Amino acid sequence: MGFSFLGVGSLARDAGYPLGAALASTLFVWAAPAQLILFGTLASGGLVLAAALAVGLSAIRLMPMVMSVWPHLRRPGMGIGRQLLLAHLVAATTWIESMRRLPDMAPAARVPFYLGFASACLGLSFVMTGIGFVLVGALPPALAAGLLCLTPIYFGVSMVGSARTRTDLLAILFGFGLLPLAQRLVGMDFDLLVTGLVGGTAAYGAGRLAPAWRR
Amino acid sequence: MSEALWPYLVILLAGVLPNEAFRIAGVFLSRGVSEDSELFRWIRIMATTLLAALVARLLFTPAAALAAYPLELRLGALAVGVAGFFVFRRSVIAGILVGEAVFVALSFWIGPA
Structure with a gap:
């Protein structure tokens, strides 16, 4: 997972976006494919509307993901604000791990586990985004290219694998x-x-x- | 509006909003709609296709620093990665490392265009 956010950081830099924007996208978008589509489309001078539509198509899958994990995560009486916070943290990695672990856990332990795991993922991804951003500007050309090539290799191999x-x-x-x-x-x-x-x-x-x- | 805020506005409108909208929809639809339905099968397959298209896009029309190296090398590195995945008994991490190592080694050897 860290690999994909290295790619987000390096692509954001290549697209001419500031470090703060790369880091903010990891915190608030929290979906590597969406961030890569966004920075990739904008890097090639694309329309913001076109980027938003492609991001939207990539994001629809989050809806069934939230729906399938919710019966395991929602407790009776949970407020809407808390639910939206938990939903924001749903992404490929947190969803896979939650679907694997939550069903066998005691209901009271699920939200703390989920929040802990998701925050750890988010924190690691945040750091990796920053590292990718800084490295792609500091490395010799072949390694900077290697960093940018890591993203398609990572997604290509993991997609075939899954x-x-x-x-x-x-x-x-x-x-x-x-x-x-x-x-x-x-x-x-x-x-x-x-x-x-x-x-x-x-x-x-x-x-x-x-x-x-x-x- | 200040030029410096533009990137953040773009991320909010084209990044945060579409993703949060579908997460929130998931919360509200979590009672009633089956997530195993044919509709969601179709959505999942489109998302997979889109991600594969993104991989192709990052290789065929890459970022500037990557475009300095030939297309054959970029595509070859992915092919080596996928082959490595199968050779090393379906290990994703081994496949990624092999593909990446081949790319970086050959990039140093060829040099940027």
Whole structure:
């Protein structure tokens, strides 16, 4: 996980954003893919609206994630402010760990565990964002490039590693394969959005039409 | 508005708002809608596709410091990483380290364009 925030920091610097903005994005956006889409789109001079739409598409997945962890996390009488704070901390890493651990824990122990784990993740990611930002400006060119290349390698390998169904693999292939085509057809602003919608729907459709592809 | 505040406004509008909106929607919808539904399957698959597209974007049209090295090297490093993942008995961390090591070693050897 730390790898992805190293990438966020280095990409933010490359996009011409200040250190404070990189760190604020980790604290308040708290979703590495969204931050990378944001800084990546803005680095290439893209529209803020286009970035927001692509970020939005990447963020929809947070909704079912919150919904699936909530029965384990919400206690009777929990106020809405507290719920929104807990929800803000939901991201890929905290969600995976919570879904694995919370169901077997005593209900009273769940929120403290979740808050502790999520704060540790957030703190580590905050530091990694800062390190990535500083390093990419201080390292020799080959290492700075290596730092920026770490993000796609990290996400590429972890996605292949966490793919559980053939539909997942198809989604990875469509996403990777269609992006260059989408860049040619719709340009650098809406390439991610179009690839996600079209490629994702195609992969989902393949899974529906051929049930063997869902496994 | 001051120029210095612009980056923070962009992060708020294009980063924080879309993410918080779906987290909050999740809190309010957590009773009633099944998170195993076909709709959410579709959403998850689109998110996976989008992330793969992001990986491709970071390699095909990379940040300035990375663009100084050839496309073949960037794509090759990812391929080596994925191959390393399978060679080292499905170890994600081994795959990442192998791909990254190959990239950095060859970058030093080739030098920036």
